[in-house]
Amino acid sequence: MTHLPYVVSAYLLGVVIPGTLGLSALLRMRAARRRLAAIEPRRRAR
Amino acid sequence: MASYTAPYAAVAFNPGARCDRVVFVDASAADAPPQSGPRPGRSLHRFANPGRFLRLSGAVLPWLAAAGVALTAVGLVWGLRFAPADWQQGDAVRIMYVHVPAAWLASAGYVGLALCSVLSLVWRHPLADLAAVEIGPVGAAFTALCLLTGSIWGKPMWGAWWVWDARLTSVLILFFLYLGHIALVRAFDDPERGYRSGAILALIGVVNLPIIKFSVDWWNTLHQPATISFTGAPTMYLGMLWPLLLAAVGYTLVFAAIVVARTRAAVMERRIRALLMARAGEAAA
Numbered sequence: 460m461t462h463l464p465y466v467v468s469a470y471l472l473g474v475v476i477p478g479t480l481g482l483s484a485l486l487r488m489r490a491a492r493r494r495l496a497a498i499e500p501r502r503r504a505r
Numbered sequence: 506m507a508s509y510t511a512p513y514a515a516v517a518f519n520p521g522a523r524c525d526r527v528v529f530v531d532a533s534a535a536d537a538p539p540q541s542g543p544r545p546g547r548s549l550h551r552f553a554n555p556g557r558f559l560r561l562s563g564a565v566l567p568w569l570a571a572a573g574v575a576l577t578a579v580g581l582v583w584g585l586r587f588a589p590a591d592w593q594q595g596d597a598v599r600i601m602y603v604h605v606p607a608a609w610l611a612s613a614g615y616v617g618l619a620l621c622s623v624l625s626l627v628w629r630h631p632l633a634d635l636a637a638v639e640i641g642p643v644g645a646a647f648t649a650l651c652l653l654t655g656s657i658w659g660k661p662m663w664g665a666w667w668v669w670d671a672r673l674t675s676v677l678i679l680f681f682l683y684l685g686h687i688a689l690v691r692a693f694d695d696p697e698r699g700y701r702s703g704a705i706l707a708l709i710g711v712v713n714l715p716i717i718k719f720s721v722d723w724w725n726t727l728h729q730p731a732t733i734s735f736t737g738a739p740t741m742y743l744g745m746l747w748p749l750l751l752a753a754v755g756y757t758l759v760f761a762a763i764v765v766a767r768t769r770a771a772v773m774e775r776r777i778r779a780l781l782m783a784r785a786g787e788a789a790a
Contacts (some may be wrong), residue, residue, distance in 0.1 A: 463596035469654045473603030484766035491773035
C-alpha cells in the first residue's frame, strides 16, 4: 500500500476523535444519571 | 417518568419560559389546557418537554449509536481494504473515507447549530439552547478532524501540510466560529445571555457555509471541486462511492448519537442543579 503512514494516521484520527467524544458523552450521561438517582431516590432516571 | 414531566410541565405550555425559571410547577399543570391560543412554533414545543425528550431519546439512542458504529465500521473497512486505489493518488485516496464525511458533518453540524439558534431566538424553545451548547464541541471536533485529515492528505498530494486555499481557509474560519460559540455561551454569569449571544454568533456564521460550498467554484483552488452533487450524476467510480456513502451515513449517525447523549446529560444536570437549589432554598427558609 502506498502512503501507508498517511492513511493509517488519518484512520486513527477518524476513530479516536469520534470515539473519545462518544465515550466522554456516555460517561457524562451515566454520571448525571447516577447523581440524579442519588438526589432523587424515589424516582428513577432513565 | 413522571419525575421529569411534572417539574417541567409548564415549559411545554409556556414557550416563553425557560427550564430554570419554571422548575417547581405542580404536576397537575401537565394536564391543564394551554392558556393561550395557537401560535407559530407551538407544535415544536410538544418536543420541548425534557421528560418527553429523555423518554424518546432514551429509546432511540442505543439504536442510533449501534447503527452509526456499524455503518461507519463497514464503510471504513470497505474503503481501507476493498475499495480500489486511485490511478493518480494511489492509496492516499483512502483518506477520503474519513475526510469527506468529516467535512460534510462540519457544515451539517453548523446547520444544526443555526437551526437550534433560530428555535431559541424566535420561539424560545427550551431544549434548543441545551442542544446548541452540546452541538458546538462535537461540530468543532469534526471540523478539526476534517482539517487534520485534509492536511494529512495534502502533504503527499500537494507537497504541503497547509496552503491558504479558499476551501481550507473557509473551513478554518468555520472551526473558529465553533470555538467562538463554545466560548461565548460560557462567557456570561447569566446563562440566558450566553445562549442568546451564542445564537446570534451562530446565525451570523451561517454566511460562511455557502462560501465553503462554492469556494472551489468561485476561486482557483488546489482543492478539487465537488464530485458528488444532488443534481448531477456522481463522477466517482461506484466501488469508491458506496463505501464513502456508508461511512458518511455512519458518521452522521454517530454525530447525532453523541449530540443526543450530551443533550440528555445536560438535561439531567440542569434537573440536578434545580433540585439542589430547591433544597438550599428550603434549608434557608
